[in-house]
Amino acid sequence: MGNQDTRVRGLAARAGGWSARHRWAAVGIWVLFVVLAMGIGSAAGTVEVKESDQLKGETHTAARIIEDAGIEEPASETVLVQSKDGSVKATDPEFRDAVAAVVAAVDATGKVTDVSSPYDTQTISKDGHSALVQFDMRGESDTAGERVEPVLKAVEGVQKDHASLRIEEIGGASMMKTFDDAFGDDFQQAEYSAVPVALGILLIAFGALVAALVPVALAITAIMATMGLMSIVSHFQPMDDTASSVMLLVGLAVGVDYCLFYLRREREERAAGRDPETALRIAAATSGRAVIVSGVTVCVAMAGMLFTGLATFEAMGLASLMVVAVAMVGSVTVLPALLSLLGERVEKGRIPFLRRSRKNGNGESRFWSAVLKGVLARPLVSVLVAAGALLAIAAPAVGMKTQNLTLDQEFGDSLPIVQTYNRVNEAFPGGSEPAEMVVKADDINAADVRGALAQFKEQAVSSGASRGPVEIKMHDAQNIAYVYVPLVGGSDLDKAGESLTKLRDEVRPATLGKVDGVQAPITGQVAGSQDFNDQLAGAVAPVFAFVVVFAFALMLLSFRSLTVAITSIVLNLLSVGAAYGILVAVFQHGWGASLVGAEGVGAIITWLPLFLFVILFGLSMDYHVFVVSRIREARLRGRSTNDAIKHGVVTTAGVVTSAAVIMVAVFAIFGTLSMQSMKQMGVGLAAAVLIDATIIRGVLLPAVMALLGERNWYLPSWLRWLPDLTHDESPEAVAPAARDDEGERVGV
Template sequence: MRGLGRFCTRRPGWVVTGWLLAAVAVAALVGAFGRPVAEDITLPGSDGQVGRELMERAFAGSGNGTGQLILRVRDGSLADPGRAEAIAVALAEVRAHPHVANVRPPDAAQGTLGADGRIGYATVEFDVISREVDRALAEGVLDAAAPARAAGVETVGAGALARPESGTRTGELLGLAVAALVMVVAFGGLVAAGLPLVTALVTLLCGLGLIGLAGHLTDVPSVATTLATMIGLGVGVDYALFLLTRYRALGRDRAAVVATVASAGTAVVFAGGSVVVAFGGLGLAGVPILTTLAWTAGLVVLLAVGAATTLLPAVLTLLGPRVDALRVFRRPAGSGRSRWGRLAERITRKPGRYALLTTALLVLVTAPVADLETGQLDFGNNPPGTATRTGYDLLAEGFGPGINGPLTVVAALDPPAGDGDGRIAALRDAVARTPGVARTRPAAVSADGRVAAVRAEADSAANDPRTADTIRALRRVTVAGADVHVTGAVAIRGDVGERVARRMPWVIAAVVLLSAVLLLLAFRAPVLALKAAVMNLLSVGTAYGVLTAVFQWGWGVRAIGLDGPVPVEAYVPMMLFALLFGLSMDYEVFLLSAVRDAWRASGDNRAAVRDGLAGTGRVITSAALIMVCVFASFILSPNPIIKMFGLGLAVAIAVDATIIRGLLVPATMALLGDLNWWTPFHKAGRGGSIPASRIR
């Protein structure tokens, strides 16, 4: 790291130019090729995935994008002469739109026209796969339906034509504004306050661009880019803040830059590494969407570490003393340190009391997790008034709740079906008689007769637990000479939930073990590593407790834009665990680095705890406040899953940086005494060759 610091000070222009060229190149590629997203969820080896693959092999084009153009009139009927003619013209315009392969108009015989004739939908089939039906294509198709709207027919998109509202631009700007204010207060000057924002934005530009380009090669859901934005802003600002704080404490020259990269930069690398290691543990889940969320967020974290340890030192070299330019006010020297010093003195004087009280508070906040039950969300859980929610409600009104989560019963036939094969009728009859099935469509048979498929609709909504019961009942359907599977988005998402529940303990164990090993390598102290893992679990528990109380129980859920309780999406707890375990380790590394340095200097454990907390308290709370503001701003997103991530992360980081790192960790370290520093790796407990990484 010291060598990296020297390179950045000797060639600062090269480093800055390299980052700017990379950002411009990525932005140009994204502008030329776009950033496709795909909302389909896959799960290799599951019954639902087997059924989907059978469909894709047997029926040409079944893997292509399909959407519904919902048509609704408030009075009369869609079949009224003037309206019917306008709808026909509109559908002809849609059919002529690029990449539209076929349009099937509303038809009562096909079950796509409501009983009263007010609501119907046209099925729009594309000649490209789902992830290539981007927002521009979907909006173009909806615009082509203008003749129907001119005749008073409301048109709304669903399926591939419903682009999920995950935009959080207002929230992001609000979070950045608050972060900028916090940094102005922390540094006192506009230039110093702006540097962490600049490095974070460069990180985001490169990271989101690369993630978007990867969407051409693999399925990347829209939630992945939003989550990467959330994490990128948080850690990008935080890592730069830690380095900048250390640099200003050491001086304003090139030697200070090198020393900063060698000390604070090392801590940032360990902190970022702990986040990436936590994400790596998600690979054990065997769930592609979790793997995607992990590598996209991990990529942004790696770029944030790179920008903080190369771009920022190069800019600091170029600025020199001008880093303090545009000063707004002067902060009294040592004011933050003295306040944290007084708190540290009180904690180490009566550590047992602080440990007991903080533990009781954390247990209270975590208690609701005992009632946590995961499920699956659908567009019916989106805030009222959003396009996706409107389309969902219209379809449910016209055709029942099951229309929004159709199920496909797929049967592999052996021997292949011939004309008048009784197995086809038997399959449809068995599906129709299954408890919970509201209606079925005519069976489709592949050209070679080897696969038959029956579409079914449940009498309950996709996120209703009764739909899961219906899927299980359909999977028990037996027809002689047929191997039956149940597929569809709802069925596969249910399979995801079951796999996540089975593998959650293994993922937790792996992440805890890997993170503890990383801390062990950093500090060579087994007790510290084990204690850090326990503290991080407490942080995760508070997030789970809050998610249960707000989203499942409905406490204050309307205040965040939803109209009632919603299920906690099945993969959210596992992803939150990895995120929080990694991010919590950041503050643990920074705090323990300072405590260890003080202990090496004095050999007095309690004095070291006091000095470590006094020296890092202000910068850790400033960094946490920035991260909390960034995460909380994403609660404004219309997507309930993003709201869950935003609220869970914001609450957990706030608790972690104040109650856990500010109170519980110092109290437990004071109680443990020299046992904190016991190590089997070398004889001299205060010796060792690990470079200091104290953050002041």
């Protein structure tokens, strides 16, 4: 169990003690750090992840060739001209007039270039009832959505003059504009609403405005500082918008949680009759230590994303790691200073109609006391029931199907452009998202290269990979050619993937593969999805192993118990498994999908399982470390194991519940967004945290520990050489004592 040294030797206790003694200096250093981080970050600017660095494989090679050649790919647009009832054919005068009107109208806007008629490019459907007018937007593709509106209006004008035909525009620019108009503020509003929601829950938890504002203020300043640090770090590891959003989510969750743990313990000790100085020392030595252990464990979990080799995941992992580290440091340094400065004023702004959750005389939750009484009376039954329920919830995850969601899966039929996407794919399979081969040669116009291109074009269709038309676009000055191949399968990603494999493994080697010095990587939406999936699949094992092994090692060192380390890993895996099961049940099988607006999705987005594993494994450690630390502390003070379990769980129940409610509420906001990928992330995170804070920490953890008894603290003799990082400080050990000249406590 470790010996009780009365000297304050824990890092958190030392940091809290220094902070309380030098409170203005601590607050000033924190403010200076936040200001400097933001100022330097703003001056340095942010380096965004390049498209060529997003993925490895052929997608990366193609993007690198284009980038090195200095070719700016424009945003391509397509206008579908289609007979509504099948009575008009592309050869009819009325149809020809409509096509000519579209060509003239879009050209007249001055916003487009390279307008091509379907009668020249042969982009007429097999049944003759549909045709595609194609063109490119002028200017940079990234901002094309801002310039496409006049073109959309021109197409709408032609539609009004041809009622018997369907005339609709789709493409990179029009989709960008449509989604920005429909969902542009969606995500931002969710981020902004997360802070008021967290503040409202903290008001209920503390019943005082000042006490509720302190955690939110520290979380927000930690997020602000991390934003600046992200800009600086982006010069070594490029960042993107997704990393910023995930950082905000994680930062708010852990920042508020860490302060909540610390503040609740300080208030609890004061309520027990301790003077403010002693209460603060106890909070620093106990909750402060739990915050450090939890923070380091979360950082290790987030670092697992760095092993994926995917630029977006690496950015998310690094950003999350940084915000957790900053929030952790802030919680154990500036928070004690703030509490010391505020003193009794932390209770200012009491909300009259709010009462604290009902406690018994020992400050323990009556509800959880009742639950624990039953759990500890029948621990084996509790373990079997709780574990059985979690395994049942996790069971659907066995049949999990992951894929990159198609447009209609991501947004449903809520937008007209999604219906246009489906119509184009139906009439021209793969036409809206063709495979794109980038051919680079020493001389792109050499006879053997030209011949190989012609052969590829012919064999792409004859092999059954495409129904055509295959389009070749030459860039003579750069000795590069683009070959666009509509894939058989269209929006069915599995079938389109088979067509892509046929192009890569059969058609290309038989044609361009025979010409020396030619590079011909195949990219595009389907290829990017396949390359992403392949790389992600290869990253699962190393990420899983890294996170589990290092989390195990940290728990072993922090608690010096092999049993605690093993049970923490098993319980966390159960929590993650249950989250997977809920995701599959709702989004894949459609059970209760109407409740969250997820009908007809039928799959889990590819990146989510690994992302959820890393995030949840990290966040679950918050509660585990906090609860087990309290149990261990009670055990060190002489309580029996069962009594220590009961004391630890019921005294932490209030803070764990408050922290969980905040996380669930914040994550649930993202579950209300229209994009299915964000909805899946929000529902998965919210469900897992809810399960973790109730079934896992309130039932399964105490039941397992009760069954194990004294074996909870088992450390084999052959592991005794491990460094002792426990630094336990019970309230008795941190009681006021004589001090030396330097202000440190002297052992007695």
